[in-house]
Amino acid sequence: MEIADPTPAERRVWDAFPLGEGVDLRERPDSPQDGDDDPARGADWGPERTLRAEFLRELLLAGPVREGRTAGLKVTGARITGRLDLRYGTVGHPVRLRSCHFEQAPDLYGARVGALVLSDSVLPGLTAGALRADGVLRITCCRFTGPVRLQGAKLAGALFANGATLGTPGVAPAEPVLQLNHAEVGTDVWAPGLVAHGRVQLNGAVVGGQVNLNDAVLDAPGDTALHAEVLAVGTDLHAMRLRVRGRVNLGGARIPRQLNLAHARLANPGGVALRASSGVIGELWLREAAPVEGDVNLRRAQLDLLHVPPEVWPDRVHLDGLAYRVLTPHLPAEQRLPLLEREPDGYLPHPYEQLATAYRTVGDDAAARTVQLAKLRRRRRTLPPYARLWGHLQDAAVGYGFRPMRAAGWLLLLLCTGTLVFALHRPPALKPSEAPGFNPLFYTLDLLLPVIDFGQEPAFAPRGAYQWLSYLLIALGWVLATTIAAGITRSLNRQ
Template sequence: MDLTDLTPAERRVRDAFPLGEGVDLRAVDDDPERGADWGPERTVRAEFLRELLLAGPLAEGRTAGLKVAGARVTGRLDLKYATVTCAVRLRGCHFEQAPDLYGARTGALVLSDSVLPGLTAGQLRADGVVRITCCRVRGPVRLQGSRLSGALFANGAWLGTPGEDPEEAVLQLNHAQVATDVWAPGLVAHGTVQLNGAVVGGQVNLDDAVLDAPGGTALHAEVLAVGTDLHAMRLRARGRVNLSGARIPRQLNLAYARLSNPGGVALRASSAVVGELWLREAAPVEGAVNLRRAQLDLLHVPPRVWPGKVQLDGLAYRVLTPHLPAEQRLPLLEREPDGGYLPHPYEQLTAAYRTVGDDGAARTVQLAKLRRHRRTLPAYARLWGCLQDAAVGYGFRPMRAGLWLLLLLCTGTLVFALHHPPALKPSEAPAFNPLFYTLDLLLPIIDFGQEGAYAPRGGFQWLSYLLIAMGWVLATTIAAGVTRSLNRQ
């Protein structure tokens, strides 16, 4: 390499490279956004960096490395399919063109605090961490299919341009494999963040992130697999958060989050398998929620967080927190978008209450299920259901039957005590007893010999017919309730 062709900054970088030492070109109050104005003393050509990384000088007993801070990089850093054996650290730099590392093999790749028009690094193989911490990247960051033996750090990064509708995702990690974590608290993305089919050995951290894709998909993470958690506390997402088919063995933590996609689906986690889903202290969701066929161990969602449209068919969970009366949970089960009746959400809520030993709440849910089902039946079936509900609460309120029977018994006894019905055969009839006469009318399978011996007339005859009919209805509903109770046990 001819030293006469190098800028002052390049000379310093070349001398430091074989020794693995750093070159800091930064000034006080430096801002890489204004890097286009930096002069030759801070300018490094991309072609020079490429030649240095692929065929730079080495020093015996030292580990070479590119460590530059505060440089203006002109041209395109083209390392496509290249093999770079050392670490690449370009901090606080201003790149005129998007670096191309597609299919490259590198050690650590650190671009923290830099300004870039984009980054192409699909199929990258990195033997260390990849850092875009606090970077400002106007175009897409393409890391699809990459294999990282360390973590990806994107905390505080600013991706995309506010107000623009990018043609592709601003962060592309679909089908990537990250051995440890995707660490991106405070990430600001004006466009879609893609994690479709990605495999992360540790956790994904999106705490305090702002994902802004109004009318589109803010987080696209179908079939994402993480080793531990997905933390997104205080997440602000405008657009759909799509976690369909994701595998998150511990927590999907959306506490204090704000999810907004009016007129569309704000949160989709259908067919996902999650240890715990937390929406504690989250703002009410703006848009629909789809949890169909998801499997959860714990679901922590206060009732006020749920939106007007929720899809829960096939959702399975073991524990529901916070523990609240059934009356506060039941309205959620009628928020299916099509308004149809689905029995499974009622059965699942019943099972959750029984898991914590609240049998009273479980019975309330089952009663609500039967009442909801009644609205789908023909008129005659609805009438019969109303009678069962009023009489014994479909068997879940058995004390009602006793109260009805006691009320009818008292009414009949009082009326017939004041107005004795005439005997059919006075010489053979037993002494009239209004209490047992009323019991004979009410209880269809018991005969005290009073009903067949006396025949009321006029309005009292109609009263006897009413008592007989009510006795049959009560007896039938009690039998149905007892049968249902025994089946439950």
Template sequence: METTDLTPAERRVRAAFPLGEGVDFREGDDEDPAQGASWGPERTLRAEVLRELLLDGPVREGRIAGLKVWGARITGVLDLMYGTVEHPVRLRGCHFDEVPNLYGATIPALVLTDSVLPGLTAGALHVGGVLRMTGCRVTGPVRLAGARISGALFADQARLGRLDQLCEEAVLQLNHAEFGTDVWAVGLVAHGEVRLQGSTVGGQVNLDDAVLQNPGGTALDAETLSVGTDLRGMRLRTHGRFNLRGARIPHQLNLAYSRLSHPEGPALRASSSVIGELWLREAAPIEGAVNLRRAQVELLHVPPEVWPERVRTDGLSYRILSPHLPAEQRLPLLEREVGGFLPHPYEQLTTAYRTVGDEAAARTVRLARMRRHRRTLPPYARLWGWLQDAAVGYGFRPMRAAGWLLLLLCTGTLAFALHRPPALKPGEAPEFNPLVYALDLLLPIIDFGQEGAFAPRGWYQWLSYLLIAAGWVLATTVAAGVTRSLNRQ
């Protein structure tokens, strides 16, 4: 394109390009690019002129050429499809009338900070440095599927989609993209789905203070996402499914102070994921369900009040629970398991308490497991389970057996004191002692010489049989409990 065909604004940009200098069309630092449709020809640039500059623009020896513009209105489609651009592109605070097409393009660096766009088509884009969309307002979808960004993507404070009309496709498409360092989206507001499915991020994904709105659908689809360090979402607000199925997050998934809502289904889905630490400290109660089936977590920091009424934790493995709380505060969660009683969540909670050396809490969980399992049994088995529970707490409350022994000892002592059994050999029998006689019946192995010297009759004979049988069961239960205590010490 000849220089004579350019407008004064375009000639300024062409003159600055080979020098790498910037052209600022703004009338003030606080002007709003959303009003760019009303900007006149004195600050309007045709997309075809910019395309020609980027692909075949003049260069000057000893200078680094580059496109650097503030506050321009760009008309037409900036079409760089499959093009190779050797110069950095910086279009800050600009207003695009039409959707740029950068599909398959190669660019050293792309900066669109504070610009307003109707959308962005940039699938398979290759950026050698960073892609900056800080503060951008994009009403249509941002298509970056399969992109390769050697540096970071900055989408902090960006506004994507429209509040009054949800986009039919994802407003931010980063699926199967590769990022050398971070995806920085602090304060991002997205009215529609954000997609990170199958993406690889060398550093962290930061969604602190972000708002992701897609009611009835998926707010964030990060299935099989792989990050190098953390996924942060402190003070994150979601309305829609937060999907991390199969994700790999070696350090922290930090959702402290967040608010997750998807009443129609799972508000948080991280099944089959591998996470170093999952933090929901001081988060609002989750609205919807939580699915952590088959997930692997090293540290799980989720206060009881954060869990929703519906959870799926079958196959979830964790080593440490934080904060450390009594088992009675953790057990109600296991009652909320979708699908009814499952043994694995109880066994996993037992293991977590044993890991920190809280054997009392571990026994409480195992006792709760037996009681919960009892409700699934037929009536006759439930009755037997109830008797086991009442007597010795299924073996996890051995000191309860000592109480039963004391009660039976008192009962036997009183009964035989009121009705003394006759001696087998009156001339050789020792003096009868009802307390020692009842004790001789109750305690197996130990012989005080009373049991073999006297023979009760009638109902008292049946009472002696009961004391002998109960003594074997209860005494061995107490011995087992004492043995466990000595082994732990």
């Protein structure tokens, strides 16, 4: 291949390529990226640091090789003019262009490369849809002013985007700033510290390892900041200390271990801040997170563990169909029940049943009964007036059967009332010559307790209003005694 009018930098790269050696064009290679070596100032770099895109294309596709050496492009601190067009090309060498300034967005659509490293560079974008990479793709600490298109890409290794900046603050992009929809990543998507001013899209992506968004900032106010419907992750999605303005959409995601949002701050006022409906997630953590600003939608999600303190939940939470096995931290039912009042669709029985099941799973039957009682009280509000009245009576008497010992109090009250009334108004004996001595206490016990017979009730017959009182005591005694027996039986069965 002949080089037409090569720049000094191109001559150096030409000589180093077949040897796989690196070329550092920075003025101060040993110092941090600052001053004139900052790629953001790369437009001012002269011919001694300039590489033409067409030169790089020819070098990568048909460059010289040397027997016994591994060729490769390893350049640091270059200004790359023109568009690096490698569409559908096959590059059999690693490509490393670190701390470079690109005048135009490289186009690698459908290309195949060994490894692609663009770390610390400044680019107006990257088009690499359907890219095939046999190694890793690194855009670590890159600054992109335009979109990074990786939809449908297949990476055998990992995608490193830690510390990268995508988009421009205060400018609403016309398309997602990072497009990984339907991409396949063999190991991890490693992006702690990522800053995205626009939508990050991972719809239908398949990641063999984990997705790491710790300390990331996703800024898309009024829009979707993270769009990851039907995302499939091999292990975890870590997003500790994540800061989001906009919606996080994880509908239908498959995350077998942790979705860790500890210390995160999610804000989308007036809209949905977090959606994980129909997802299958091992553990969802919002430990020590800031109170969520916006709705949370967990409808039909399946979780093994849900760790969300009560103060983190927003005013509106969609819970219908949510299934979880363990709820942590373990708190009294009274601290969990207000969450179920925040369902926008009003009373739904399933969230109460699920919460009661979670308490029973950890052996807290008392809390489970509290939840069941709260469910019936909430349902009562939806009933017609006559049914609400009957519900209030059931609640006051025995707590809908979940407070059976309350019946013992009513029995004691009725016993005292009956004893006093019949002591003042002794009922006449049916057969005075055969009747035992009248005892108002045991007479009332005979009326109230259906399985006990002290011989008082069949020997005496009250009349008038006192007869109706005896009928009432018999009926109430049956109901209350049966309730107490059922409560004792449930307690014995639990033990």
